[in-house]
Amino acid sequence: MKKVITFLIVLASIFTIQAQEYSFIPKGLKELSFEKLMEKGPPSNLELVFYEDGTKTTLDEVIPLIMSGAVYPRMFVDKKGKYKALVIIGGRYSFLPTGLKPISMDELKRRGVPKYLELVYLEDGTKVPFEEGVNLIKEGKAMPQMFVDKNEVYKALVVLKYKNDIDPYADIKNPTGEQAKPFTIKSINGEKYSLQNLKGKVIVLNFWFIDCMPCREEMPDLNKLEKKYRNNKNVVFLGIALDNKNAIKEFIKDYKFTYNLVSNGTKLSELYEVSVYPTHYVIDKKSKISYFSIGSGNKVITGIDSAIQKSLN
Known part of the structure; x- marks a missing residue:
């Protein structure tokens, strides 16, 4: 449930959630806040349930979509605070073929991104190349909403761009410049690492988990970065996973990841206040945080590389 609520809060930041009149619902209703x-x-x-384009639907149809995080609900109440109308944001677009349905973010993460899709659109219906849409998502500029047919086959992707004046991660503190918090951990191969013992070295932390789609997609680039500094004993790469050791060992049979991998990293993730994955830290030789970033993409890789070089000098 926490993942769903987090997703819906981020989704709310994409759409304009100001008071708005819909011609298909009674006038005089007031929108209830998401909280x-x-x-x-x-x-x-509830009798009055609509998609944003005015198409009438049913509560039974949309509740599973809401709970899975596939769509965002806008509830309207009367003067007494009684539920009167529900408008569903997302999940239905006039430019998509009929008969398609959205899937949740969790389902998309589980199945992974397809290698190619012909039908890729921005929210306003503008058709864009597949690679362009995927890059917007990787760079943290947009969120994906995937649609499938009755056989659960991927058919269309709608790219929901964040508004220019809204940062969905604005409430996440940037700890750059702060002293890193002490930790002691052990890799899945038995090597022990602690902040104290690593003082004098540059530490590169990547917080991830197996079912995190952007985490998987950035691994080849992270491997290249690790390879660049592999012969430098003053740089240590640690991949902090939420998953258990056996799951990670099975995972890396198919997905190469050359960081020193640490399992069951929930406590360290909480210590470093990680709430979005992947998250990256670079800690300098004096155990101060020199770089912090959320998400993946070329900008992140360049930022990590630059921070390592500065920390080595």
């Missing part, structure tokens, strides 16, 4: 809706919970029944 209040989460507190009150979903209604047991």
